[in-house]
Amino acid sequence: MSGPTAGPYAVHRAVPDDWGQVREARLRALADAPEAFGAGLEAERSLDEAAWRRRVVDEAWFLATTGGCPVGVVAATEESLHPGQRRLVAMWVDPAHRGGAVATALVEALCDWARALPVAAVSLRVTQANGRARRLYERLGFVPTGELEPMAGAPEARVERMQRRL
Numbered sequence: 001m002s003g004p005t006a007g008p009y010a011v012h013r014a015v016p017d018d019w020g021q022v023r024e025a026r027l028r029a030l031a032d033a034p035e036a037f038g039a040g041l042e043a044e045r046s047l048d049e050a051a052w053r054r055r056v057v058d059e060a061w062f063l064a065t066t067g068g069c070p071v072g073v074v075a076a077t078e079e080s081l082h083p084g085q086r087r088l089v090a091m092w093v094d095p096a097h098r099g100g101a102v103a104t105a106l107v108e109a110l111c112d113w114a115r116a117l118p119v120a121a122v123s124l125r126v127t128q129a130n131g132r133a134r135r136l137y138e139r140l141g142f143v144p145t146g147e148l149e150p151m152a153g154a155p156e157a158r159v160e161r162m163q164r165r166l
Contacts, residue, residue, distance in 0.1 A: 009071065009097075011105045013113060014061040019052040022061050025073035029092030036130065037090070038152030060086075062109045064093070064102045071097045074106040076114060079123055085163070086114045088124040091133075107140050115166045122166065125159040127151060137162050 014022050030041040047055075055061070064072035072093040079085035088110055093102045114122050124142065126133050142162040151157040 008066050009064050009102050009105055010066070011062055011064045011072075011109045013109070014056050014063050016053045016056050018061075018063060019049060019056050021063055021065070021070045022056055022073065023047075023052045025063065025070040025092065026090065028070075028094065029073065029090065032095065033092065035154060035157070036092075036127070036133075038154075040153070059089075060110065060113055061090075062106055062113075064097075064106050066097075070094075072102040072106050074110055076110050076122070082121075082123060084120045086110075086117070086119050086122050088122055091124070103136055104140065107137075111164065111166060118166070120166060121163050123161055123163040125149070125151075125161050128158050128160055134162075137164075140164065 027041065027045055030037055030039065030044060034041060060076040062074050063070050073090060074088060074092075075090040076086040077089055079087040088107070091103070091106065093106070111122055122142075123145075124137065126137060128148075142164045145161045145163055147161040148158050149161075151159045
C-alpha cells in the first residue's frame with residue numbers, strides 16, 4: 001500500500017515482505033541513537049526473519065525510502081493505558097535526511113492510518129532533553145500531557161507523554 005510522498009521520499013505502510021527494510025532501519029536507529037529507545041541493539045539484531053515479519057504484522061510500521069533504501073521508520077502500537085488511542089513508537093530518520101520532510105511524512109502517514117481505524121488520538125513519549133523531537137511533534141499538533149515516567153532501559157531519563165487528537 002503506498003501513501004503520501006514528500007519530495008524524493010516515498011512513505012508506505014510496511015507489509016511482511018518489507019521485513020528486511022524495517023529491520024535495517026530499526027537497527028540503524030538503535031546504533032545511531034541508543035539513548036532514544038527502550039530497546040537494545042544486540043537484542044534486536046538477534047531476531048530472526050520470522051520475528052521481524054511478526055512485528056510488521058502485529059504493529060503498523062511505516063517506511064520512508066528514497067531510491068529504494070530506507071531513510072526513516074516509525075511504528076504504532078495500541079496505547080494500553082489509553083483505550084481508543086494508538087502510540088507512536090520507534091521514530092527515526094537517517095541523520096543525512098533530518099530537518100526535511102521525512103519525519104513529517106512518516107508522522108502524517110501514521111496519523112492518517114490511525115484516523116481511518118478510527119481512533120481518537122495518537123500519543124507518544126519523548127525524553128525531556130530531546131528538544132528537537134519535541135519541537136517537531138509540537139509543530140505536528142502533539143501537545144504535552146504533563147504525564148512523566150522513567151524511560152524504559154534508562155530510568156534516570158524522564159519521558160513525557162504527548163498527544164494529538166485526530
